[in-house]
Amino acid sequence: MVEFAKMQGCGNDFILMHREDLRWPVSPFAKMVCDRKFGVGADGLLMVAPSQKATVRMVYYNSDGSPASFCGNGIRCFARYVRDQGFADSDQFTIESDAGIHKVRLISGGSVSVEMGKPQFEPAEIPVLLPGKQVLNRDYHNKKISCVKIGVPHTIWFVKDCEEPDLVKEAKLFEHNPDFPDSTNFSAATILAPDALAVRTCERGAGLTLACGSGCCAAVAVGQQMGLLRPQVTVTTEGGRVQVKRDAEGVLWLTGPAQWICRGRLCGELLARMQEKG
Structure with a gap:
């Protein structure tokens, strides 16, 4: 047994x-x-x-x-x-x-806070085979995408309502794409306020999940890099909410159940x- x-x-x-x-x-x-x-x-x-x-x-x-x-x-x-x-x-x-x-x-009540590290935006580190020092709000196959690594590769697509897209269908464009040699997690994200975000993620190797912790951090990191989000953000997923905070050294912390x-x-x-x- x-x-x-x-x-x-x-x-x-x-x-x-x-x-x-x-x-x-x-x-x-x-x-x-x-x-x-x-x-x-x-x-x-x-x-x-x-x-x-x-x-x-x-x-x-x-x-x-x-x-x-x-x-x-x-x-x-x-x-x-x-x-x-x-x-x-x-x-x-x-x-x-x-x-x-x-x-x-x-933390009391069943929550845990985790040091997630600093987001990496350099294409070679993610990795993504697209030109430039960063892939940030870049036109790609009729989408504005951003790429970042938070432990694993992530591609973020900001939309008006992240509930609308057929995320599984959209993610297939990136699943076996030579521009993403290690594949990538693909998220649709909606900015609700400077300190609030909604995210849905299709994870490589697992498909559409109710939540993705590193995906939440990736979406926050991209939003912060673009100057759209504050240092601390509440992220809503289909399965619940988490908190993502950037400290003074630029390290992201994820807190949730x-x-x-x-x-x-x-x-x-x-x-x-x-x-x-x-």
């Missing part, structure tokens, strides 16, 4: 477990266990692993089995899981991801199917 937990942050849901408990290749396992019909069902798989640089290391795989370096909603859930499971002995600690080292702070759903054990029949797949 393999024990797991399931948690969610603004409707972005995750399966969490210990990396040492996994005896199969991660990619096919993540795809199977995240399947909403034949598995537990989730947007991604988060695993606790040891770290030489931080309190713990977060390993993340999308629901399609692809690895990802980071996840904003996921790291909040991961932080609470780590604290509740006793891997950390205080409410403030550090988590290593493939995107770097992140400070986290648990991280809530338990259940604990469980993967049954023998599911694991047998995993064994059959090798």
Whole structure:
């Protein structure tokens, strides 16, 4: 039997477990266990692993089995899981991801604040193969897009009403586009006020989700870079609200809910199917 937990942050849901408990290749396992019909069902798989640089290391795989370096909603859930499971002995600690080292702070009421890092706008760093020092409000296939990296690549499209576009259809333009060699998360965003934003995101490897933490940060970062948003912004997603704050050093902090759903054990029949797949 393999024990797991399931948690969610603004409707972005995750399966969490210990990396040492996994005896199969991660990619096919993540795809199977995240399947909403034949598995537990989730947007991604988060695993606790040891770290030489931080309190713990977060390993993340999308629901399609692809690895990802980071996840904003996921790291909040991961932080609470780590604290509740006793891997950390205080409410403030550090988590290593493939995107770097992140400070986290648990807040009363089930919220978690995460250091997301500084947004990167240089095309080579994102990466995006478009000319210029930045891709900011750029005309591209009948859209005004902006590109930024917040742990992972993001493309932001500001629109009057982010609920209107068929986001899955629009995101397909970027999914396997040679101008985006690592693909990209694609978000439609609407500025409601200088300190309020609405965002919908189609995540690479997971599709349309109820919320994307790094996508919220990316949209805020672009809006701030364009001089349209204040240092602290409330972001509304389909699954809930988060706060994004830029500190004096230009580092973004994401604060939002991280809530338990259940604990469980993967049954023998599911694991047998995993064994059959090798």
